[in-house]
Amino acid sequence: MKKYLRCLAAGALSAGMCLGSGLARAEDTIKIAFIAPFSGAFAANGDAWLKMLTFAMNNVNAKGGALGKKFELVTFDDKIQPAEALIQLKAATDQNLPIILGGIGSNVAAAMEEGVEKYNRRNPEHRALYLNLSALSMPLTEENCSFWHFRFASNVTQRVASLIKGLPKDITKVYLMNQDYLYGQGVESDTKKFLAKFRPDVKIVGDEFVPMGKIKDFSSYIPKIKESGAQALITSNWGPDFNLLMKSGNEGGLDIKYYTFSAHLNGGPTSMGPEGGNRTITVLEGHDNVGADNHIPTAEDFVKRWRDTKPGIDFVWTNFQTTFDMLAAAINKAGSTDPLKVALALEGMQTTDIYGHVNTMRKADHQIQMPLYTALFTKPVPNDSEGTGWGWKTESMVSAEDLTFPTACQMKRPDGT
Amino acid sequence: MEIVLNPLLNGFVYGMLLFMLASGLTLIFSMMGVLNFAHAGIYMIGAYVAFDMSRLIGFWAALIVAPLVCAAIGAGIEVWGLRRTHHNGHIAELLFTFGLFFIIERGVQMVWGMLPVPYRVPALLDFPLFRLYGVDFPAYRAFMLLIAGGMLLAIRLLLTRTRVGLIIQASLTHPQMVSSLGHNVPRVFTLVFAGGCYLAGLAGVIGGNYQVTEPAMAASLGPIVFVVVVFGGLGSLSGCFVSSIVIGMVQTFAVSIDGSLADLLGPIVAWIGTDNLAGEILSIPVSRVGPLLPYAMMVGILMFRPRGLMGTRDT
Structure with a gap:
């Protein structure tokens, strides 16, 4: 009420x-x-x-x-x-x-x-x-x-680059699953590009596109992923397409890491709950535990004031x-x-x-x-997400310099500027 | 074998869930001629009520109570809403349920918020039942099959073995005749509408934690249920059952196939080439277009067999 x-x-x-x-x-x-x-x-x-x-x-x-x-x-x-x-x-x-x-x-x-x-x-x-x-x-x-x-x-390229840079050395087999539209296709091609550039030792054992928001049960994908021997799944799926994928994976006993780009967005932690714990990694601009983990007073104060407004979500x-x-x-x-x-x-x-x-x-x-963080959904953490008891903990940070790429932009500027 | 058995089981589970939703819809549609747009909304209410109740009185009690709440809501909708619009014709009724769907969706957002709620599988059923070619089959899915199967049996007995069932069956095929014989057809309507909502609510209780309970769940499942009803045909529960299972299977099987039409038609495609439009369309993997297949099937059946798979009459 x-x-x-x-x-x-x-x-x-x-x-x-x-x-x-x-x-x-x-x-x-x-x-x-x-x-x-x-x-x-x-x-x-x-x-x-x-x-x-x-x-x-x-x-x-x-x-x-x-x-x-x-x-x-x-x-x-x-x-x-x-x-x-x-x-x-x-x-x-x-x-x-x-x-x-x-x-x-x-x-x-x-x-x-x-x-x-x-x-x-x-x-x-x-x-x-x-x-x-x-x-x-x-x-x-x-x-x-x-x-x-x-x-x-x-942007997408910067996010993919920081995810690939943060990929642990012991992961050598990855499975790609992306939504079949502009964003997912962009993530897929950038993932391949940066894997070849930064991690040539990693083998892509599966590469799949799924129609966006149409699949109600991902359990049919699970045997395929299991068979491929993948240690990690890199996916741009978000919303129900990610939550249902992880649900099916857990139910099918699939023991892999999920490298995502949006698991942290509003509602993500709630739908994952304990099932996503210690296996979900995401890429983000920041999260509520960066300040506490690195003892940055401005960030700690920022998060404290944010949480005082009882927003129900992470900043x-x-x-x-x-x-x-x-x-x-x-x-x-x-x-x-x-x-x-x-x-x-x-x-x-x-x-x-x-x-x-x-x-x-x-x-x-x-x-x-600007720099990007990759973070693991784990516990205990100083500030949990959406009251689940679980929250984000930084795995790696990639500096702004390392995420500066050349651009193909040909801007038409106003006259006289 | 492993490529067949796993999708077979999962397709069956999904098909049964579709059937629980579609059976109520097809009953309502066949009897009252109303494609109840709000049906998926009732499914969502079932899931949310079950989530709240499972925290208050436990999952098992919610399994009993939540569908009854939905049935009561359904009866209310029929008595105070649909019956008033009935004399204005089917279009008015259709628009009424269409509007109702949006009210339900917004209402759910206002009461339970816009984020997904943590409605989880009960701990008692949260374990893998058996292992099939290295992939676990969760006990909860078996439980879903049990509930859906039991419901199928119950409907079947109700419709063929009881007096009420007899009247409902008669109303399905000859509504005018039944009312001429002096039966209280409006009350039968209310009963069927409430019954259909009960089934949708039950589907919500067991489907809400099988999928994710969120405000968009109704909108995402609604269209596919209509496909099931149209594909199965009007006035036929068996048609509805067959079409639910078929569509469930098609959706799950399609995603586990890596090949494309081009692989099947190898030489022809080699001749066309893959750099032109035709060749490109043929070489899209089946797994990528799988979820669209049910809609293609619906278009096909409307063209060649407008009454649906086992339909017995027109609207």
């Missing part, structure tokens, strides 16, 4: 934020649009993202915001549909909110990147700026590469804090919220994240360069 009330309150709040944007308070705050799924099957993600984003924003506001004003988030529901996202982009620009956050679903992000590019060409007086929080597929900063798009999360997207830190710094540097000025200020910007690492927004492709 409590959950229900809280949900109602959250709903009312976001509706209020949407409605309230035209009111008198408009002058007092810098309003940022956040376009994400708040209804439908991916509403849980929109909800979790908003919690982390609000927390990150409040941290910046506590330090004074930007230009003496506080930030405020205005939410728009895109139902994870590209067409819906473009309608919300129109709504946001109509409400005079030029700075737009988003990035749940690479298909939506691709539509948004193109939509913003077109919008800016047609409305040079009222441009928009798209800050991508978490859409990871490569074309966003390669083929499609737009000046008005900034990615504040490590896994530590890059959200970087996003707001950089945005505030860029607005201060530009002296205005004009998208062009802010974009130019963001290029090449460096800030220090909660772990003390320097994060850089690369000018060439607007891709952030």
